Amino acid sequence: MATIKEVSELAKVSTATVSRVINGHAYVKEANKQRVYDAMKILDFQPNASAQALASNKTNSIGMLVGSFDSPFYGPLMHHVEQEVRQKNMHLIVTSGQESLNKEQESIDFLLAKQVDGLVLHSDKLSDDTLISLLLRNPNTIIINRLxxxxxxxxxxxxxxxxxxxxxxxxxxxxxxxIGCISGQMSKVDSRDRLQGYRNALGVAGISYNPMYVIEGRFDHEGNHEAARRLLDRAPEITAIFCQNDNIALAVYDVCAERGIAIGKELSVIGFDNDNHSQHVRPRLTTIDYPINRIGSYAAKALLAKLDNRKYALANSLVPELIERDSVGKLN
Incomplete structure (x- = not known):
């Protein structure tokens, strides 16, 4: 395996110049830089990542915490963060909190032990105080989907x-x-906020809140079919259901198919997230768009700006948008 010394000898520059080229220092003459690149190519020289990190005090990596890997939500979110990160020749290291306070903390400790240059965190379990303390110690941190x-x-x-x-x-x-409502896990801030929005809309319209019309489901695939069955059994008079994400809405579609209930005619259904599959089910699902691409992109750009000590006009709060399709019908 070639060494920096061999590269410097072939390029006819000092080892310090080779080191500066490897670590991306700006103040290297273009002619010297090209000679180093040519020598590295001839010798098939691969810079040692650990050595680069020691020399530059950077690992060129970003750590990301997500709730789980079993979700159509987190995949696109990770993708859009990574897109921005890779454009800066950096790598994304992702770990999952698995809806556990201890695992979220362990995951963050793991990322910090890897000496990542910055953090993008989607945390459900850590307290506000913990996140404030973490950001004070590690200012190159962006929090996603939480204020x-x-x-x-x-x-x-x-x-x-x-x-x-x-x-x-x-x-x-x-x-x-x-109007029924199947929520996500009530341990999640998203679920509680979406439920409050449901209650607010009922109140403005002068419709009494009925706790019998609300049942807890999950944002993932577990248990939502049973939640839908229970809601329809105990409140057969409901004519519409607000599903707090599109996974839940798909479970309602399945249960309606079991029972011969026509969605959009006998029962209206609205989802939340605007997952890719929401426009492909029939009838096509009316839903609230969650702009995952913009949130992932904004978060990554804001973090990269922090790393470069640049100002970035972060669009903190994004407005949800109604996507009207075919699953909501007018009640005669």
Whole structure:
């Protein structure tokens, strides 16, 4: 394996110049830089990542925490973060908190032990105080899908409460009053905010909140079919359901197929997230768009700006948008 000394001898420059070229220092003459690149190619020289990290005090890596890998939500989110990171010749290291406080903390400790240059965190379990403390110690951190007021300038999130209100208002505007709601896990801030939006829309319309119309589901694939069956069994008078994500809506589609209920005619359904599959089911799902691509891109760009000590006009709060398709019908 070739060494820096051999590269310097072939390129006829000092080892210090080779080191500066490897670590991307700006103040190297173009002619010397080209000679180093040519020598590295001839010798098939591969810079040692650990040595580069020691020399530059950077690992050229970003750490990312997500809730789980078993979700159509986190895949696109990771993809759009990585797209921005790779454009800067950096790598993304991703780990999952698996809906556990201990595992979220262990995951962050793991990423910090890898000496990543910055963090992008999607945390459900860590307290606001913990995140504030973490950001004070590691300022190159961006929080996704959550607002912590004390560190709002480092948060990128969607207004979930407004999204819940928009979804419910769509059903109300189509004549529905007996409106069910299947939430995500109530341990999640998203679920609680979307439920509050549902309650707000009912209140504005003068419709009494009925706890019998609300049932807890999950944002992943577990248990939502049973939740849908229970809701329809205990409240057969409902004419519409606000599903707090599109996974839940798909479970409602399945249960309606079991029972011969025509979605969009006998029962209206609205989702949340605008997953890729939402436009391919029949009838096509009316849903609230969660702009995963923009959130991932904004988060990565904001973090990269922090690393470069640049200002970045971060669009912290993104507005949810109603995507009207065919699963919501007018009540006669």
């Amino acid at each position: 912590v007021p004390e560190i709002a300038e480092s948060c990128v999130y969607i207004n979930n409460e407004q999204g819940g209100m928009v979804a419910t208002q769509c059903l109300i505007d189509n004549g529905h009053k007996n």
